[in-house]
Amino acid sequence: MNIGIDVMGGDFAPLEAIKGIHEYLTSNHFPNSKQVTITAIGNQSAIESLLKEYQLTHIPIVHAEDVIGYNEHPTKALKEKPKSSISIGFHLLATQKIDAFISAGNTGAMLVGALFSIKAIEGVIRPTIATILPKLNGNTGLLLDVGLNADCKPEHLEQFAVLGSLYAQHILHISNPKVGLLNVGEEEGKGNILAQSTFPLLKSNTQIHFNGNVEGRDLFNDKADVIVCDGFTGNVVLKLAESFYDIAHQRNFHNDSYIQRFHYENYGGTPVLGVAKPVIIGHGISNAKAFANMIDVAEKMIETELCKKIEQSFQNQKAVSTE
Amino acid sequence: MNIGIDVMGGDFAPLEAIKGIHEYLTSNHFPNSKQVTITAIGNQSAIESLLKEYQLTHIPIVHAEDVIGYNEHPTKALKEKPKSSISIGFHLLATQKIDAFISAGNTGAMLVGALFSIKAIEGVIRPTIATILPKLNGNTGLLLDVGLNADCKPEHLEQFAVLGSLYAQHILHISNPKVGLLNVGEEEGKGNILAQSTFPLLKSNTQIHFNGNVEGRDLFNDKADVIVCDGFTGNVVLKLAESFYDIAHQRNFHNDSYIQRFHYENYGGTPVLGVAKPVIIGHGISNAKAFANMIDVAEKMIETELCKKIEQSFQNQKAVSTE
Numbered sequence: 001m002n003i004g005i006d007v008m009g010g011d012f013a014p015l016e017a018i019k020g021i022h023e024y025l026t027s028n029h030f031p032n033s034k035q036v037t038i039t040a041i042g043n044q045s046a047i048e049s050l051l052k053e054y055q056l057t058h059i060p061i062v063h064a065e066d067v068i069g070y071n072e073h074p075t076k077a078l079k080e081k082p083k084s085s086i087s088i089g090f091h092l093l094a095t096q097k098i099d100a101f102i103s104a105g106n107t108g109a110m111l112v113g114a115l116f117s118i119k120a121i122e123g124v125i126r127p128t129i130a131t132i133l134p135k136l137n138g139n140t141g142l143l144l145d146v147g148l149n150a151d152c153k154p155e156h157l158e159q160f161a162v163l164g165s166l167y168a169q170h171i172l173h174i175s176n177p178k179v180g181l182l183n184v185g186e187e188e189g190k191g192n193i194l195a196q197s198t199f200p201l202l203k204s205n206t207q208i209h210f211n212g213n214v215e216g217r218d219l220f221n222d223k224a225d226v227i228v229c230d231g232f233t234g235n236v237v238l239k240l241a242e243s244f245y246d247i248a249h250q251r252n253f254h255n256d257s258y259i260q261r262f263h264y265e266n267y268g269g270t271p272v273l274g275v276a277k278p279v280i281i282g283h284g285i286s287n288a289k290a291f292a293n294m295i296d297v298a299e300k301m302i303e304t305e306l307c308k309k310i311e312q313s314f315q316n317q318k319a320v321s322t323e
Numbered sequence: 324m325n326i327g328i329d330v331m332g333g334d335f336a337p338l339e340a341i342k343g344i345h346e347y348l349t350s351n352h353f354p355n356s357k358q359v360t361i362t363a364i365g366n367q368s369a370i371e372s373l374l375k376e377y378q379l380t381h382i383p384i385v386h387a388e389d390v391i392g393y394n395e396h397p398t399k400a401l402k403e404k405p406k407s408s409i410s411i412g413f414h415l416l417a418t419q420k421i422d423a424f425i426s427a428g429n430t431g432a433m434l435v436g437a438l439f440s441i442k443a444i445e446g447v448i449r450p451t452i453a454t455i456l457p458k459l460n461g462n463t464g465l466l467l468d469v470g471l472n473a474d475c476k477p478e479h480l481e482q483f484a485v486l487g488s489l490y491a492q493h494i495l496h497i498s499n500p501k502v503g504l505l506n507v508g509e510e511e512g513k514g515n516i517l518a519q520s521t522f523p524l525l526k527s528n529t530q531i532h533f534n535g536n537v538e539g540r541d542l543f544n545d546k547a548d549v550i551v552c553d554g555f556t557g558n559v560v561l562k563l564a565e566s567f568y569d570i571a572h573q574r575n576f577h578n579d580s581y582i583q584r585f586h587y588e589n590y591g592g593t594p595v596l597g598v599a600k601p602v603i604i605g606h607g608i609s610n611a612k613a614f615a616n617m618i619d620v621a622e623k624m625i626e627t628e629l630c631k632k633i634e635q636s637f638q639n640q641k642a643v644s645t646e
Binding site for chain 2: 136147150151182184191192193194195215216217218219220229230231232233235236237238239240241242243244246247248250251253256258259
């Protein structure tokens with residue numbers, strides 16, 4: 001398999017991306033790294049000198065003479081900069097030259113690229129982005145949507161539950177993941193119109209294991225492995241949780257082993273779920289460890305054929321609903 | 324002034340309420356306590372023996388032979404239990420026998436009582452409940468709505484901004500409080516339909532000092548003193564923030580002076596804003612300190628004539644909009 005990385009994305013580009021490739025290929029944390037080819041996309045001479053410095057060989061380079069900046073308008077930038085590392089990455093992914101694409105660059109451009117160059121899997125109404133929830137019991141949960149879909153309908157949340165369950169099962173190794181609906185109370189009937197209308201859909205969906213409503217206080221406990229909500233609420237929650245890590249840092253208790261798990265570098269980026277190929281978006285501040293983790297997630301998504309499993313799941317669902 | 328307390332509300336009733344009255348009346352933290360009469364509403368004999376134990380005199384008692392339980396249906400319970408401490412409290416408040424009413428009992432019954440026995444101030448479309456935000460700089464902010472209005476319209480959020488600003492000004496002593504709209508990005512135009520439509524209303528409202536969008540990471544920083552959002556998002560945020568205190572406790576860094584400020588007992592309960600009289604709802608687990616703080620907030624709301632100021636503000640606004 002071949003994983004493409006935009007090494008020009010992120011605040012410390014291209015250094016941290018290359019260091020991340022190095023960490024991924026040399027660290028014992030990543031047992032499957034031997035089978036993986038990593039393609040570096042970006043400025044050829046900058047990449048070559050860093051590869052030399054980090055004694056990395058067998059890393060194919062695809063030169064990109066342009067970069068999309070952080071503040072550029074996503075659609076406009078993708079159109080006007082076909083030679084940017086993100087545009088080239090999506091082109092390589094769309095034409096089967098690479099099997100997954102990772103970037104810590106302009107998030108909007110990554111989302112637009114994923115939706116329009118790669119496209120949604122048939123049956124998926126709205127692709128979504130998820131974040132990892134570090135559970136107090138040591139396990140890992142998933143929250144989605146965290147910002148791609150600010151306004152949602154019940155059927156979107158239902159699909160997020162299916163997408164999240166498949167991700168939890170195959171990538172996080174949670175068998176029969178419990179799905180929770182983020183809400184303001186435990187009982188059925190609670191919530192805003194969206195949550196009230198979503199509850200019966202989740203309850204009757206046989207593809208998932210729905211465990212009822214969860215509240216803001218339940219995000220890190222054991223009530224649900226996959227928590228679904230609209231992207232507005234999810235984005236507020238994500239950024240609030242990130243700010244708690246920053247507060248912990250500021251107040252000097254960030255070395256707590258649980259709080260450490262809130263550090264973005266351990267997440268391995270945000271997968272775009274529901275598009276036809278693995279696309280992973282990194283934090284702008286991504287460091288080497290974050291890049292190594294993103295490569296690891298991409299490897300798992302390819303290895304488990306997650307996108308194919310999602311496709312099959314939505315085909316089956318379609319077959320069931322048209323029976 | 325006369326503040327009524329339902330001493331039967333809360334997990335440790337009536338003991339902690341009486342201890343709270345004692346703390347309020349004897350502690351130096353509450354300089355205005357000398358001018359305040361506190362009326363205890365609940366089981367007469369239980370109250371009498373506790374008042375004796377805590378050597379409290381001059382506490383009028385209003386006997387209530389019934390109690391509304393935590394799991395009772397609010398509207399039904401209020402109708403069927405006119406002799407419950409909550410029903411009697413609202414009756415006393417509605418008939419000017421007391422000037423504010425506090426309870427840590429059934430939250431739903433407190434909200435229904437506030438909305439239907441006391442009623443909204445003219446011009447207020449939706450009364451709201453707020454929570455305190457402990458700021459990293461030592462100040463205190465306000466987040467609203469935190470659960471009374473799960474589905475909101477832009478004009479509701481605009482009114483929350485006015486109500487919150489008046490509370491911040493008169494009770495929290497923040498002059499010219501900055502208002503922030505909770506959103507998924509900083510720039511105007513970001514957000515779900517609600518946030519997008521609320522932004523221009525806040526921007527053009529001359530009664531408030533709108534400072535633009537704030538994100539989930541900005542709740543505890545200096546960007547805004549009053550943060551408005553729909554009650555669904557606000558409730559999720561509130562419970563998530565509360566859970567961080569619990570996590571801090573579990574992980575043993577809750578003694579940090581900043582984290583301490585997240586402890587519910589320091590909040591002084593949740594005021595219902597936009598109803599004609601001061602109503603304060605306590606946490607079920609309220610202890611003596613929480614009750615003392617709730618009495619203090621009630622005292623300030625009466626002393627500053629906050630409800631009258633809200634009424635005037637909404638009258639002025641009406642005059643402006645019909646000019």
